Amino acid sequence: MFTSLFLFCIVLCSNLIIGVLLGISGISGFLLPLIYVGFLGLPVHDSLALSFISFAVSGIIGAYAYWKSKNMDLKLALFLSIGSLPGAFLGVQINVLISDFLARLLLYLFVLLAGLSILLKKNNENMKSNRSSVLNHSVIVMLLGFITAVICALTGAGGPILLVPLLVSFGINIRMAVGVSLLNSVVIAIPSIFGYFAHANMSATSTLIIASLIGTIIGIITGARLANKVPIHLLKILIAIITILSSVYMLVMLKVGA
Numbered sequence: 001m002f003t004s005l006f007l008f009c010i011v012l013c014s015n016l017i018i019g020v021l022l023g024i025s026g027i028s029g030f031l032l033p034l035i036y037v038g039f040l041g042l043p044v045h046d047s048l049a050l051s052f053i054s055f056a057v058s059g060i061i062g063a064y065a066y067w068k069s070k071n072m073d074l075k076l077a078l079f080l081s082i083g084s085l086p087g088a089f090l091g092v093q094i095n096v097l098i099s100d101f102l103a104r105l106l107l108y109l110f111v112l113l114a115g116l117s118i119l120l121k122k123n124n125e126n127m128k129s130n131r132s133s134v135l136n137h138s139v140i141v142m143l144l145g146f147i148t149a150v151i152c153a154l155t156g157a158g159g160p161i162l163l164v165p166l167l168v169s170f171g172i173n174i175r176m177a178v179g180v181s182l183l184n185s186v187v188i189a190i191p192s193i194f195g196y197f198a199h200a201n202m203s204a205t206s207t208l209i210i211a212s213l214i215g216t217i218i219g220i221i222t223g224a225r226l227a228n229k230v231p232i233h234l235l236k237i238l239i240a241i242i243t244i245l246s247s248v249y250m251l252v253m254l255k256v257g258a
Contacts, residue, residue, distance in 0.1 A: 008211045010040065015054050015215030022058050022160070023065070023223020025178065029055055029185070030111050031246070033156035037104060038250040044103045046205050048095070048156040049196035054212050056189035058220040059182045065224035066179030073172070077180045079138045080163070081187040083145030088188045091153025092195030104254055110155040112247035117165060119240035131171040145184065152185075153192045160185060175227075 014035050021028035032054055036047030066072050095103055134140055148162040160181035167177035 004207070007040065008207060011036075011050070011208050012211040012215040015212050016219040017215075019054070019058055019216045019219020020223040020226070021219075022182075023062055023220045023225075024227050025164075028161075029058070030114055030155075030157035030161050031242075033107055034111050034246055034250065037107060038246070038253070043201065044100055044107075045096075045196050045199040046201055049193060049200040050205060050208055050212050051156050052189040052192040052196065053209060054216045055185050056193060057213060057216045059184075059186035059189060061217065061220045062224055063179060063183035063186065065221075065227075066175070066182060069175075069228075071173070071175040071179040072183070073176055073180055076135060076141065076167075076172075077183045079141040080145035080180065080184045083142030083147075084149035084184055084187045085191065087146035087149030088153040088191040089195070091150040091155075092192055094150075095154050096195070096199060101254070105251075107155050108247050108250045108254060110151070110157055112244060112251065114157060114161050115240045115242075115244040115247060119237065119244065135170055135172075149188045152188050153195075178227075 014032065018028050018031055029051070032051040033044075033047050036042045036050060037044055040047075042050075063072065063077075067074075098106075144166065148166070151157065151162060160178060163181035163184060164174070164177045167180060168174050172180070
């Protein structure tokens with residue numbers, strides 16, 4: 001009983017904190033599967049199923065908040081999502097076919113790379129850049145959505161961790177990039193939820209779903225309200241450091257246990 005309550009509280013608090021970070025920066029969702037798999041020792045498929053529920057809920061609430069603040073490009077989000085839907089299906093199928101060890105290894109490596117990319121990425125929140133003509137080609141945008149969705153669905157990373165820096169590099173305002181990426185993460189999450197829950201232990205995750213939803217909803221609403229008040233570059237540095245240290249630790253533990 002105590003163990004179940006402890007697990008419930010950890011999942012709730014994790015989703016609350018990461019929900020706040022997601023609402024502010026669009027980045028940090030990839031930490032959820034790291035916490036579930038690495039620190040709590042949950043099965044990979046259970047962990048990814050729970051993670052993508054949070055991504056779907058945070059994506060819907062966060063995207064709506066960014067749309068209300070006029071930080072949303074619906075046309076860009078639509079074409080990205082057209083490519084992301086089949087990409088997410090493919091990513092789930094690849095994950096199911098590979099071994100649990102390889103799935104964990106890919107997750108930890110991707111999270112490490114994500115942390116390094118955040119740390120090394122120059123702060124361009126206030127920089128003005130021209131929108132790249134690449135984004136005017138719908139086929140290229142759909143291909144971009146497909147590739148990022150495969151990676152995100154396979155590893156359990158939230159969509160914004162890939163799309164936000166990519167869109168910014170193509171000249172999209174960072175606030176707009178976060179809004180579009182949150183909406184796109186919903187499309188990635190839907191097939192991922194069904195795919196991973198088909199291989200998850202529902203009896204063990206049913207109560208954790210409630211904890212996940214409560215934490216995510218409160219967190220993302222809070223984060224979206226704080227989005228214009230928190231210096232994003234400082235937040236990204238903190239997330240990057242935590243991410244790098246955690247993923248390195250998990251890789252070491254995986255190697256020791258192999």
